Amino acid sequence: MKSPISKLLLASAFALSVHANAATVTQYANNVSIPEVYSSINYSDFLAFNSNLGTLNSVTFYIDSATLSGSFIYNQGSSSTSTLTGFTANLSVWAGSADGPSSHNGLSSGQYNGLSTDLITPTVNLTFSNQTFPNTISRNGSKTFTFDGSQQLISSPISVNVSAGDYNNGTYYAPTFTMLNEIYAVGSQGGNPSITWTGVSGSANLRLVYDYTAASPVPEPSTYGLGLSALALGLVAIRRRSKAKD
Numbered sequence: 563m564k565s566p567i568s569k570l571l572l573a574s575a576f577a578l579s580v581h582a583n584a585a586t587v588t589q590y591a592n593n594v595s596i597p598e599v600y601s602s603i604n605y606s607d608f609l610a611f612n613s614n615l616g617t618l619n620s621v622t623f624y625i626d627s628a629t630l631s632g633s634f635i636y637n638q639g640s641s642s643t644s645t646l647t648g649f650t651a652n653l654s655v656w657a658g659s660a661d662g663p664s665s666h667n668g669l670s671s672g673q674y675n676g677l678s679t680d681l682i683t684p685t686v687n688l689t690f691s692n693q694t695f696p697n698t699i700s701r702n703g704s705k706t707f708t709f710d711g712s713q714q715l716i717s718s719p720i721s722v723n724v725s726a727g728d729y730n731n732g733t734y735y736a737p738t739f740t741m742l743n744e745i746y747a748v749g750s751q752g753g754n755p756s757i758t759w760t761g762v763s764g765s766a767n768l769r770l771v772y773d774y775t776a777a778s779p780v781p782e783p784s785t786y787g788l789g790l791s792a793l794a795l796g797l798v799a800i801r802r803r804s805k806a807k808d
Contacts, residue, residue, distance in 0.1 A: 600743070603741050604740050605739050609639065612625070618774045622724070626768070627716065627719070629741070630709060632761045634707055635761070636707060636756070639755050645697070645699075651689075651743070654742040655739055695749075711734070
């Protein structure tokens with residue numbers, strides 16, 4: 563059985579210990595311009611994690627929303643016809659995936675952020691204010707498709723964890739991300755049609771979250787003083803109790 567003094571020492575040591583707490587640092591990037599369709603953008607304005615804050619546990623990249631606006635022109639060309647049943651879109655995100663950039667149209671190389679697979683948002687159907695479907699474009703014809711308001715490229719916020727790889731070796735640089743906006747025509751396309759995308763613009767709201775374990779702060783001298791004072795008073799009380807029993 564532990565003596566009263568041993569119990570008091572253990573209690574004092576526990577009281578003086580400081581437990582580290584989980585914390586997060588969140589960075590927002592709103593209205594980031596999405597380039598023309600099939601042109602990629604590299605976003606690298608997030609700040610690197612400050613290792614003085616503690617130990618980094620994970621890094622998560624979010625796309626909270628992404629929209630398209632404007633219009634594009636579908637040119638049928640000099641042969642055949644096309645009958646379209648609609649258009650779909652998705653947004654691809656690349657953060658230095660394991661398979662590299664060679665298999666991705668329009669994506670440039672960058673830092674390896676530990677992303678095991680590329681993030682491709684679920685396909686969404688686009689709606690238009692001036693066209694209905696099915697829609698036939700005859701030989702030598704063209705049609706303009708105007709978005710019905712701001713088209714959402716994602717139905718709800720999506721996330722990808724990029725905390726593996728270089729984040730585990732103590733190098734806490736700010737991750738970079740490449741985004742690629744893609745729109746596809748759905749239906750029967752004859753001949754060699756082309757699409758002029760210059761009237762399309764878009765934007766995305768991004769977020770990066772650093773989850774970390776906060777560094778244990780060094781207790782103030784006053785904290786030590788209070789703990790030692792309590793310990794001294796306890797020892798005096800135990801000693802008096804021992805004398806009284808004698």
